[in-house]
Amino acid sequence: MNLRSDQRADAWERRTAGPLTALAVVFLVAYAVPILRPGLDRRWHDACEMATIAIWALFVGDYAVRFLLHVRRWPFVRGHLFDLAVLLLPAMRPLRVLRLFTAVLVLTRRTEVWARGRLALYVGATSILLIFVAALAVLDAERGSPDANITSYSEALWWACVTITTVGYGDHFPVTTDGRLVAIGLMMGGIGLIGFVTGSLATWIVDRISVKDDNQQDATKSDIALVLAEVQALRAEVAELKAQIPSAAEPTVQ
Template sequence: MRIESRSSVGPWRSEARVRAWEARTALALTGLAVLFLAVYAIPILWPDLPAGWRSRCEVANVLIWAAFAADFAIRIAIHPRRWAFVRTHLFDLAVLLLPVLRPLRALRVVTAVLALGRRGGAWARGRLAVYVGGTTVLLVVVAALAVLDAERGHPDSNIGSYPDALWWAAVTITTVGYGDHFPVTVAGKWVALGLMVGGIGLIGFVTGTLASWIVDRVSTADRPQDATKADIEAVLAELAALRAEVNQLRSPS
């Protein structure tokens, strides 16, 4: 196996260039992720959509996929260690290969917040919980769309509308599982599997972070409060006044 030496890597390939490219394209790709969610949802929510509009949604879908593919290819091309880049960006690769995950591309900001969370503080933990909570909601919405697309029209299906699909996604991700709605198609079961795996991690993180935040707040409330600067100045002023009175009593009348 041939290992590429550092000297053989061109000057145009560096991690700094990858970071610069990601910074320049983050906003545009986030917008494309939101647009993909729209063109993905519209034909599912409106099955009687005119053929012309349905074709436009399909074309937009392909163009957005091409944009994601081009972004991933460019980042691989300019990275000095390409296989290492692929191994550390498996989520981006999954977003590229699995269409249902493309709206989650809008949540790349979570990566930056994760780094902030490692550096500490209750503020970072609480902010991270908000972002992951948003990811959970988006996962439920997208999974409901995907399972409705897979189940609608099947003779044995019990998920025939988006409210039914949304209810199924909510009870699945929370592990409640009433069993009143469930997928019967192979595609629907794969969506359910992905929702179960992703939901366990996300829900566990949100509840764990919330519990940790509550414990920190209770612990802080139980601690004695430190003296403020104003309190210290008041004590010093009182001592000065007492010292002056003692000096007056000691002085001969």
């Protein structure tokens, strides 16, 4: 019974992976258009808002179905606490920008499947997606504040790049609560990605040095073996020549 339920949950995730990925892309487009084009016609603005709400509701429904299909439900919840928070917190109006990270979770989960065994591709795609989304989210949160210093997407993109790399110039920074929540999420994601990249680079360098040292040791051993073989061959030739030449110390018989 447990095995059958787990199989049903796995089957559900396989069937919905493609449609949810497409919905996540549509969600990002519908979210980004009103932000990047503030003068958009009101009808299109409302249509984009309704689309994001509807797709976000579908993401919530997907989580609920997966919860019901899993036999070990509480371990499932404990293993997906961040997913649950990202799904539930945007229901609060002041935290609606966090709804954007729901699409990020769906896309990164699918990217992980596509890029399995290709960590560089996965990290690169995740980093680009996180920067793009964080820039949109912080611009959405900051644009309406009179004290905001992030008022265009180019400034938001610059801020996201500086923040995710932990450089922190301080020329642009969020002043609203929503913007600072986005910043916290980006900082945490940036630390994880930078740590992963740094660790991977260090591992690669150590592996390359180890391989080079091993190759040099193998080459040295081969050279030594070759020299020893040549010495043995010379000794054999010398012994053979000695056997063929009569000894000078032997007296001549009259």
